[in-house]
Amino acid sequence: MSAKTLYEKILEAHTVRELDDDGQLLLYIDRSILNEYTSPQAFSGLRDSQRQVRHPQTILLNVDHVNPTRPQRDALMTDSGGQLQVDYFRKNAADFGIELFDVLDPRQGIEHVVAHEQGLIMPGMVIAAGDSHTTTYGAFGALGFGIGTSEIEHLLATQTLVYQRLKTLRVNVSGELPYACSAKDIILALLEQISASGATGYAIEFTGETIGALSMEGRMTLCNMAVEAGARGALIAPDEKVYDYIRGKPQMPDGELWQLALRDWETLRSDPDAQFDKSLEIDCSDLMPKVSWGISPDQTCSIGGCVPDPAGEANLIKRQAIEKALRYMGLTPGTPLQHIQITHAFIGSCTNGRIEDLRAAAAVVAGRKIASHVRGIIVPGSSQVRRQAEQEGLAQIFADAGFEWRQSGCSMCLAMNEDVLAPGDRCASGTNRNFPGRQGAGARTHLMSPAMVAAAAVAGHLVDVRNFLSVGQ
Ligand SMILES: CC(C)[C@H](C(=O)O)[C@@H](O)C(=O)O
Numbered sequence: 001m002s003a004k005t006l007y008e009k010i011l012e013a014h015t016v017r018e019l020d021d022d023g024q025l026l027l028y029i030d031r032s033i034l035n036e037y038t039s040p041q042a043f044s045g046l047r048d049s050q051r052q053v054r055h056p057q058t059i060l061l062n063v064d065h066v067n068p069t070r071p072q073r074d075a076l077m078t079d080s081g082g083q084l085q086v087d088y089f090r091k092n093a094a095d096f097g098i099e100l101f102d103v104l105d106p107r108q109g110i111e112h113v114v115a116h117e118q119g120l121i122m123p124g125m126v127i128a129a130g131d132s133h134t135t136t137y138g139a140f141g142a143l144g145f146g147i148g149t150s151e152i153e154h155l156l157a158t159q160t161l162v163y164q165r166l167k168t169l170r171v172n173v174s175g176e177l178p179y180a181c182s183a184k185d186i187i188l189a190l191l192e193q194i195s196a197s198g199a200t201g202y203a204i205e206f207t208g209e210t211i212g213a214l215s216m217e218g219r220m221t222l223c224n225m226a227v228e229a230g231a232r233g234a235l236i237a238p239d240e241k242v243y244d245y246i247r248g249k250p251q252m253p254d255g256e257l258w259q260l261a262l263r264d265w266e267t268l269r270s271d272p273d274a275q276f277d278k279s280l281e282i283d284c285s286d287l288m289p290k291v292s293w294g295i296s297p298d299q300t301c302s303i304g305g306c307v308p309d310p311a312g313e314a315n316l317i318k319r320q321a322i323e324k325a326l327r328y329m330g331l332t333p334g335t336p337l338q339h340i341q342i343t344h345a346f347i348g349s350c351t352n353g354r355i356e357d358l359r360a361a362a363a364v365v366a367g368r369k370i371a372s373h374v375r376g377i378i379v380p381g382s383s384q385v386r387r388q389a390e391q392e393g394l395a396q397i398f399a400d401a402g403f404e405w406r407q408s409g410c411s412m413c414l415a416m417n418e419d420v421l422a423p424g425d426r427c428a429s430g431t432n433r434n435f436p437g438r439q440g441a442g443a444r445t446h447l448m449s450p451a452m453v454a455a456a457a458v459a460g461h462l463v464d465v466r467n468f469l470s471v472g473q
């Protein structure tokens with residue numbers, strides 16, 4: 001029997017049928033989580049063709065993209081388009097018999113936070129959902145990937161998808177993560193190294209001692225943003241940390257079933273001599289906190305650096321990309337990144353809206369105030385994270401520092417609700433995408449870790465978080 005990668009093992013266990021000799025196959029999907037934004041036409045398609053949902057119990061509908069995150073939560077939308085989407089979502093849940101986490105449900109939150117909180121994600125699963133950051137579940141040793149609306153319809157009707165096998169890329173991460181650096185800095189460093197298309201056509205497997213040492217939250221941040229490098233799948237082999245994290249979650253099996261599952265999950269690792277199509281190494285020993293300066297997550301550098309000078313770039317395409325980014329971002333070549341003033345600070349999203357992220361940010365702002373010209377907003381990744389942060393006293397720390405403490409949702413990660421920046425606003429953001437208009441037309445986004453956002457909020461400009469933490473804290 002030939003040696004296999006983890007990706008190949010998961011794929012093999014879910015292949016219903018090979019469709020051709022070029023890696024196209026019919027893939028069985030274990031679960032799907034759908035949002036109100038990308039699912040409506042899929043349900044309309046089912047209605048038009050009078051089809052039912054094949055396995056409604058494997059699907060979860062969760063409102064996250066358009067709902068308001070005002071502190072006093074009500075179901076009212078200011079946006080009539082959003083209201084229509086949520087109304088239709090509710091109708092679809094009722095008519096097709098699918099569970100719905102509605103806006104006021106205590107389990108509601110961003111789908112990629114809610115899914116694992118509820119114990120819906122198990123090692124070895126294949127999860128396809130109408131959202132590109134479904135790669136997050138790789139942190140659990142599950143293959144997750146985003147699908148388009150017509151694929152959602154196919155999945156709902158058949159529980160399968162026509163899937164093109166990916167090539168495999170092993171990213172081995174070594175070295176102790178330096179003080180104040182986090183998984184966010186690792187993934188931004190990877191993006192800087194391989195570019196936003198560096199993993200297109202690949203499924204990544206992250207390996208190495210640094211990955212083993214990362215918390216589950218850190219692993220999720222890493223796999224979440226793997227899609228920003230083009231990877232339609234990111235995996236980390238499950239270990240004790242995963243089992244401890246998922247054990248006892250609401251929908252997780254227990255007793256004998258759990259024991260059986262554990263035995264199976266222990267086979268979920270790449271064989272020692274398995275062949276990857278490509279491999280690369282990242283050494284974290286001298287990693288520094290990263291910030292993005294451009295309009296793509298790979299336009300990133302260490303906080304000690306300066307805004308790049310397009311004149312220094314020999315490659316014409318890259319030079320033009322830098323010029324375009326600097327125009328949009330309103331930045332001058334050679335400016336030290338730490339001189340860039342901000343107007344907003346945002347912590348949240350499926351990348352960095354989990355409890356550990358909020359703890360890291362609170363450690364920076366505790367006893368401090370955010371700069372008077374900065375509007376700071378914290379949107380917990382889920383209602384559960386919100387409650388936990390309140391119990392731990394983090395919410396109070398943020399409120400005392402001058403942050404707005406919100407309800408959960410995607411919010412200012414992509415500005416589909418009322419949390420929208422104005423043209424020219426500049427936001428230090430713990431999110432994953434800095435595309436033009438992402439947080440509002442003409443608004444500028446700098447991606448960084450939540451601790452770095454917290455430090456920027458206090459300083460009023462981009463800053464090295466290491467200036468704000470005493471060693472050993
Ligand atoms: C709205 C949705 C399709 C989109 C995605 O797929 O990722 C969004 O969540 C995002 O982060 O840009």
Ligand code: SF4
Nearest residue numbers: 110349350410413414
């Ligand atoms: S939090 Fe942001 S990245 Fe995550 S699903 Fe919502 S919009 Fe997409």
